[in-house]
Amino acid sequence: xxxxxxxxxxxxxxxxxxxxxxxxxxxxxxxxxTVLVGKNAGSITYxxxxxxxxxxxxxxxxxxxxPETTGEEELLxxxxxxxxxxxxxxxxxxxxxxxxxxxxxxxxAISPAKDVDxxxxxxxxxxxxxxxxxxxCTPYGIITLLERSxxxxxxxxxxxxxxxxxxGKPLAALLLNRDATVTVCHSKxxxxxxxxxxxxxxxxAIGKPKAITADMVKPGAVVVDxxxxxxxxxxxxxxxxxVKEVAGxxxxxxxxxxxxxxxxxMRSTVAACERSTxxx
Amino acid sequence: xxxxxxxxxxxxxxxxxxxxxxxxxxxxxxxxxTVLVGKNAGSITYxxxxxxxxxxxxxxxxxxxxPETTGEEELLxxxxxxxxxxxxxxxxxxxxxxxxxxxxxxxxAISPAKDVDxxxxxxxxxxxxxxxxxxxCTPYGIITLLERSxxxxxxxxxxxxxxxxxxGKPLAALLLNRDATVTVCHSKxxxxxxxxxxxxxxxxAIGKPKAITADMVKPGAVVVDxxxxxxxxxxxxxxxxxVKEVAGxxxxxxxxxxxxxxxxxMRSTVAACERSTxxx
Numbered sequence: 001x002x003x004x005x006x007x008x009x010x011x012x013x014x015x016x017x018x019x020x021x022x023x024x025x026x027x028x029x030x031x032x033x034t035v036l037v038g039k040n041a042g043s044i045t046y047x048x049x050x051x052x053x054x055x056x057x058x059x060x061x062x063x064x065x066x067p068e069t070t071g072e073e074e075l076l077x078x079x080x081x082x083x084x085x086x087x088x089x090x091x092x093x094x095x096x097x098x099x100x101x102x103x104x105x106x107x108x109a110i111s112p113a114k115d116v117d118x119x120x121x122x123x124x125x126x127x128x129x130x131x132x133x134x135x136x137c138t139p140y141g142i143i144t145l146l147e148r149s150x151x152x153x154x155x156x157x158x159x160x161x162x163x164x165x166x167x168g169k170p171l172a173a174l175l176l177n178r179d180a181t182v183t184v185c186h187s188k189x190x191x192x193x194x195x196x197x198x199x200x201x202x203x204x205a206i207g208k209p210k211a212i213t214a215d216m217v218k219p220g221a222v223v224v225d226x227x228x229x230x231x232x233x234x235x236x237x238x239x240x241x242x243v244k245e246v247a248g249x250x251x252x253x254x255x256x257x258x259x260x261x262x263x264x265x266m267r268s269t270v271a272a273c274e275r276s277t278x279x280x
Numbered sequence: 281x282x283x284x285x286x287x288x289x290x291x292x293x294x295x296x297x298x299x300x301x302x303x304x305x306x307x308x309x310x311x312x313x314t315v316l317v318g319k320n321a322g323s324i325t326y327x328x329x330x331x332x333x334x335x336x337x338x339x340x341x342x343x344x345x346x347p348e349t350t351g352e353e354e355l356l357x358x359x360x361x362x363x364x365x366x367x368x369x370x371x372x373x374x375x376x377x378x379x380x381x382x383x384x385x386x387x388x389a390i391s392p393a394k395d396v397d398x399x400x401x402x403x404x405x406x407x408x409x410x411x412x413x414x415x416x417c418t419p420y421g422i423i424t425l426l427e428r429s430x431x432x433x434x435x436x437x438x439x440x441x442x443x444x445x446x447x448g449k450p451l452a453a454l455l456l457n458r459d460a461t462v463t464v465c466h467s468k469x470x471x472x473x474x475x476x477x478x479x480x481x482x483x484x485a486i487g488k489p490k491a492i493t494a495d496m497v498k499p500g501a502v503v504v505d506x507x508x509x510x511x512x513x514x515x516x517x518x519x520x521x522x523v524k525e526v527a528g529x530x531x532x533x534x535x536x537x538x539x540x541x542x543x544x545x546m547r548s549t550v551a552a553c554e555r556s557t558x559x560x
Binding site for chain 1: 384400401402403404405406408409410411434435443445449452453456459461462463464465466468469470475
């Protein structure tokens with residue numbers, strides 16, 4: 001039997017409609033600054049998608065486009081300026097940055113209260129401590145998609161393959177916060193298939209096509225594919241499509257995790273705006 | 281065959297001797313403020329042990345003792361004052377605090393640069409990101425004990441039982457930073473024994489005597505017992521003593537993890553002093 005498809009586009013639409021309503025009803029004026037350095041084609045696409053979602057629901061955006069040759073000091077100065085601007089509630093610096101610019105330094109320079117990407121160490125630490133007020137967008141999008149699809153976490157075996165700071169590690173923390181028993185696997189893991197086969201919930205974020213094949217998946221498992229790989233001009237995930245025949249539910253690529261990341265970014269921007277309104 | 285005993289007292293002595301030498305050679309003047317609120321007997325003992333270790337190696341201490349009835353505002357004021365004092369490199373507020381005082385608020389009030397307990401969310405987030413410059417003391421003490429005992433981590437299956445913010449979660453991050461494949465178990469975990477039996481490295485921190493019995497341990501595994509439980513007037517760990525016959529190596533209770541926590545606190549205080557000297 002083929003797996004139920006966990007439709008990220010559908011849940012994104014629900015979330016955006018809810019956010020639009022919340023903005024209108026509360027009379028919020030959320031505003032997101034986007035910062036693009038250089039002309040990476042992927043980054044331009046992502047920024048455009050984010051700006052489009054924002055404009056649909058009533059989140060104002062202001063876009064900063066800096067040349068490839070921008071120095072670190074100049075970028076940090078812009079971030080400091082945006083931190084000070086009271087009408088800006090979220091700051092999104094699109095990664096990857098051109099070589100020579102430290103993503104870590106830029107992330108740490110963003111005011112934690114405006115860090116809508118949720119990657120500042122203090123927000124990561126809070127998330128690990130159980131405070132999910134400014135969560136990393138991709139993992140929180142995944143959790144939201146699963147929750148809204150009725151997936152239960154408590155007591156379940158969850159396996160996360162991949163340990164990046166933006167996806168694998170915060171995703172493990174979010175699953176643990178929901179009482180799953182969580183295992184994190186990575187490039188140094190031995191007998192990966194033996195471990196993934198124990199998973200009731202299997203999340204894969206390693207950026208390697210067909211890294212997970214059907215024989216590595218427990219029948220009926222919920223499988224989340226975070227991979228976005230370009231193979232012969234097509235976008236494919238990290239999970240082999242044949243896994244659909246084994247899994248109980250699965251996210252498609254594209255149309256699974258990707259749309260949820262953008263919806264979560266909007267959610268965090270609106271929430272940051274609400275908090276700033278309450279505290280002022 | 282009985283397990284090798286991982287002797288925390290011995291490694292603590294090595295570490296303290298090294299720190300004493302480092303302080304003398306570099307002419308450092310490390311200074312630790314300890315804050316005790318109320319008269320919890322356990323807390324008084326811990327503070328005394330920390331002060332004793334400090335005085336042995338040349339870390340100056342200044343002790344603040346506040347009455348049980350101290351208000352949160354007053355405690356936070358003291359922390360703010362200690363944050364500002366340039367000659368103080370580490371601030372240790374002994375937990376548990378009396379009821380009505382928020383440990384979370386106090387932890388977040390300590391300057392991250394002086395947070396020698398390593399529990400501030402930003403230090404937890406950095407640790408998760410791979411920056412271990414101000415690590416949580418107990419987990420880092422465990423890792424140091426294992427490293428100095430020749431335990432290898434890369435590719436090994438590590439299982440952490442317990443998910444507290446001060447032990448289980450940061451310990452999982454430290455093991456992951458060393459390329460272990462890490463599973464976190466807790467009170468909601470099903471078939472705990474099935475999972476612990478897969479562990480090459482098994483760390484238990486749940487505060488429950490005999491929670492781990494010999495049948496739950498893989499022969500030859502490294503077993504770390506973080507538990508400190510008082511049973512019929514005796515201190516016992518979370519791991520049944522019979523596990524010694526199955527494990528390859530094991531920490532004793534007492535004399536295993538406990539001494540390493542204090543040695544790590546000293547290490548973090550000296551390191552904080554070095555960093556403040558470099559930056560001034």
